[in-house]
Amino acid sequence: MAQHSEKEILEGLGEIIDEIAGVPAADVTPEKSFVDDLDIDSLSMVEIAVAAQDKFGSEIPDDQLKDLKTVQDVINFIQK
Amino acid sequence: MSTTEVVVTGLGATTPVGGDVASTWSALLEGRSGITTIDEEWAEELPVRIAGRAAQDPAELFPRARLRRLDRTQQFALVAAKEAWQDAGAPEVDPLRLGAVVSSGIGGILTILEQYDTFREKGWRRVSPFTVPMLMPNSPVAAVSLEFTARAAAHAPVSACASSAEAVADAIRLIRSGRADIVIAGGTEAAIHPLNIASFASMRALSTNNDDPAGASRPWATSRDGFVMGEGAGILVLESAEHAAARGARVYAVAAGAGYSADAHDIVSPDPDGQVRAIRAALDDSGLRPEEITHVNAHATSTPAGDVGETVAIRRALGDAAADRVAVTSTKSMTGHLLGGAGAVESIATVLALHEGRIPPTINIDELDPEVVVDIVRDKPRDLPADTVAAINEGFGFGGHNVAVAFRRV
Numbered sequence: 001m002a003q004h005s006e007k008e009i010l011e012g013l014g015e016i017i018d019e020i021a022g023v024p025a026a027d028v029t030p031e032k033s034f035v036d037d038l039d040i041d042s043l044s045m046v047e048i049a050v051a052a053q054d055k056f057g058s059e060i061p062d063d064q065l066k067d068l069k070t071v072q073d074v075i076n077f078i079q080k
Numbered sequence: 081m082s083t084t085e086v087v088v089t090g091l092g093a094t095t096p097v098g099g100d101v102a103s104t105w106s107a108l109l110e111g112r113s114g115i116t117t118i119d120e121e122w123a124e125e126l127p128v129r130i131a132g133r134a135a136q137d138p139a140e141l142f143p144r145a146r147l148r149r150l151d152r153t154q155q156f157a158l159v160a161a162k163e164a165w166q167d168a169g170a171p172e173v174d175p176l177r178l179g180a181v182v183s184s185g186i187g188g189i190l191t192i193l194e195q196y197d198t199f200r201e202k203g204w205r206r207v208s209p210f211t212v213p214m215l216m217p218n219s220p221v222a223a224v225s226l227e228f229t230a231r232a233a234a235h236a237p238v239s240a241c242a243s244s245a246e247a248v249a250d251a252i253r254l255i256r257s258g259r260a261d262i263v264i265a266g267g268t269e270a271a272i273h274p275l276n277i278a279s280f281a282s283m284r285a286l287s288t289n290n291d292d293p294a295g296a297s298r299p300w301a302t303s304r305d306g307f308v309m310g311e312g313a314g315i316l317v318l319e320s321a322e323h324a325a326a327r328g329a330r331v332y333a334v335a336a337g338a339g340y341s342a343d344a345h346d347i348v349s350p351d352p353d354g355q356v357r358a359i360r361a362a363l364d365d366s367g368l369r370p371e372e373i374t375h376v377n378a379h380a381t382s383t384p385a386g387d388v389g390e391t392v393a394i395r396r397a398l399g400d401a402a403a404d405r406v407a408v409t410s411t412k413s414m415t416g417h418l419l420g421g422a423g424a425v426e427s428i429a430t431v432l433a434l435h436e437g438r439i440p441p442t443i444n445i446d447e448l449d450p451e452v453v454v455d456i457v458r459d460k461p462r463d464l465p466a467d468t469v470a471a472i473n474e475g476f477g478f479g480g481h482n483v484a485v486a487f488r489r490v
Contacts, residue, residue, distance in 0.1 A: 022145025043209040047148075050205055 004056055006030075009075045016051045020044055030072040052078065084256045087324050088332040088487070090168025090317030091428050092160035092266075096310045096415050099136030100163055104415075104425075105432050108440035109461045113294035113414050115308050122274040128286045130293040131272045132310030132416030149210040150223065151188035152270035156313035156421070157220035158227055161264055165228060168317040169329055171262060179232040179260035180225045181251045182315070183243035183267040185420025185477070187217030190273055220268045220313075232260040238420075241379070243267050244314065245423025245475025245483040249338030251318045252485075261323040266424035268313035280309065283348070285383060297417075298444035299380035299410035300387050300452050307381040310416030314424030316431070333431045334488040336470060337366025343480030350386050350476055352393040358482035359397035362472060366486040370402035372469035373486070375439055376454075377430040379474045380410035381417045390474070391454045405465070409457040413443045423475035427485055430473040434489050437464045 004012075014025030021040050034040040040048070049060040056078045060068070068074050091101045096114025098104035107114070114132045123129040138155035139147055150158070161182070165171075191214040199207050213219060218236040225234040233254055237246040244267020251265035280286045287306040289296035297308040318335055339361025343354035363370060376394055380387045387410075395403040411429045418425055433439050439462045448456065464471075470488040 018145075020145060020148065022143050043149075046209040053205075 004078060006075055006079065009056065009078050010071070012055050013052065013071060013074060016048055016055065020047045020051065028071055030070070030075060032071050033069055084258070085321035086252045086255045086318050086335040087321045088316055088335055088431050089319045089324050089329045090164040091332065091431065092162065092164030092167060092315040093313065093425055093428055094134055094136055094138065094156055094159045095312040095314070095418070095425055096132030096135060101167070101428065103135070108411050108414055108429060109438060111414065111441050111443045111459065113297070113443065114310070115293045115296055115416050117290070117293050118272070123277070126274060126277055126281065127288050128277050128281045129290045130287070130296055130308055132308055133272065134312045148208070149214065151191045151214040151219055153184045153188055153268045154214070154220045154223040156270060156311070157182050157268040157315065158223055160266060160268070160313040160315040161224045161227065164264065164315040164317045169327070171327055171329065173262050175229040175231040177232055177261040178228065178230040179234070179251070179254050179263040180221050180228070180230040181233070181235045181237065181247040181254065181263055181265045182221035182224050183236050183238060183247040183420050184217050184220050185238065185240050185243045185269055186271050188215035188219055189271055189276065191215045193273055193275060224264055228264060230264060239481035240477030240479050241417065241419050241422055242475040242477035242481040242483045243420040243423065245427065245473060245485055246340070246481070248316060248318070248335070248424060248427050248485050249340060249483050252335050252338055255318060255320050262317060262319045264315060265318050266313060266315035267421045269419040269421040270311045271419060272309060272311050277309065287382060295444045297382045297413050298446070299378070299382045299413050299442055300449050300456055301445045302447045302449045304382045304384060304387065306383055307412065308416035310418045311421070312418055312425065313421050314428050316424065316427060331490050332435045333490060336368060336486045336488040338362050338483060338485045339365055341482045343482065345480055347480070348478050350389055351480065352389045352396065354480060354482045355390060355393035355474070355476065356397045358484045359393065359472065359474070362484035362486045366470070366488065368470050368486055368488065370398040373398060373402060373472055374406055374465045374468040375430070375433055375471035376406055376408045377426045377433070377471065377473045378408050378410045379476045381412055388449055388451045391452045395453045403454055406454055407439050407457050407462060408454045409439055410442045411440055423473065423483065426475070427473045430471050431487050433464055434468065434471055434487055438462070439464055
């Protein structure tokens with residue numbers, strides 16, 4: 001499976017989060033917390049995880065999703 | 081015994097004939113139909129290819145991300161509720177004294193069907209995590225309660241096509257009981273989908289007058305052949321008279337009272353006896369005498385079975401003297417049948433008839449069914465009799481639900 005660059009993943013997450021949660025892609029930066037900074041609730045996180053899987057091909061299991069607090073956490077998970 | 085008087089202080093609507101109350105009301109007075117051809121490909125194989133699409137697509141009024149978690153019934157309800165709330169002067173009220181009673185006859189069926197398609201095509205992980213909070217029949221009232229921070233109560237009476245007449249009736253009781261000072265009340269429906277059209281068509285309940293959409297909904301016409309499905313919402317702001325007076329609110333009408341009954345007769349076929357009991361109960365509840373009712377906005381949907389029987393029920397309930405002078409109309413001839421939204425939209429029409437002194441016409445009656453036993457307002461609007469005290473809106477639903485709501489002039 002092709003490895004995605006950090007920049008590529010960040011842009012992709014920005015598009016997904018804009019579409020699903022209405023947060024402008026430009027506000028989606030690595031240090032942001034989904035809950036505290038981007039105001040994304042747990043149900044939207046489920047949608048974001050599924051969309052990220054479609055885009056980047058790496059499944060995020062439910063038991064690990066709850067540990068992904070920041071955008072950087074998701075980037076690291078996808079690059080793992 | 082003193083009863084808390086309840087008044088109507090705000091109106092909101094989004095219907096097949098207009099995106100708000102003003103445009104809806106002017107279309108009704110002009111006798112303009114909102115029924116059009118369904119131009120989607122899915123309609124091609126169906127026997128019914130006409131419907132009353134909302135004049136204003138609600139999806140254009142919400143941010144994209146918000147739409148992902150709002151069923152179309154919720155969108156309509158929020159649009160109408162926002163209009164009604166502004167119309168009422170956006171009152172300041174303690175959230176614990178603000179209630180919501182908003183119905184849908186069917187609930188979020190477009191969400192159910194769309195998500196089932198997704199499930200079958202793509203598997204369970206692609207099913208939206210918002211499916212449940214969108215498909216619940218209480219999802220519209222939940223959305224309204226959240227939007228306006230209504231914490232006294234949030235109810236969603238479900239009684240098919242009587243649902244939102246029942247919501248208005250329940251809202252009157254909620255205020256009378258002392259549990260709320262203001263209640264946002266009404267109903268919504270969004271069910272134009274091939275399965276729903278097929279389901280009603282399979283009952284032979286829908287008009288198949290596909291070549292003449294604007295002429296298809298024709299309550300009391302000899303040639304009527306079924307109802308036309310519409311979509312949209314109506315919301316009324318009901319308020320205790322005391323609360324409204326204290327803030328100097330404009331009052332459209334008094335929500336004088338309501339009557340309920342159940343047929344226990346047949347799951348779909350209406351029973352005039354049940355309708356008579358509901359109308360009489362509404363008179364009792366509102367302290368009105370039959371001769372004080374000069375106008376009825378009827379349930380009449382344009383079905384062969386229902387329309388004539390309703391006029392018989394009106395005559396029996398009011399008695400001959402009062403029935404001889406009552407002016408009856410069916411605004412469904414223009415909006416189509418909004419199912420769970422019908423009672424609220426038609427309560428709004430009833431309130432405006434009292435407030436404006438004009439009764440909207442029933443259109444499309446080429447030849448009046450000779451078995452109709454009351455005076456129908458046909459083709460052109462009519463002035464409400466000057467000595468009018470009150471008017472009634474009727475809503476009946478599959479399952480044998482009957483509701484009559486009485487409104488009195490201020």
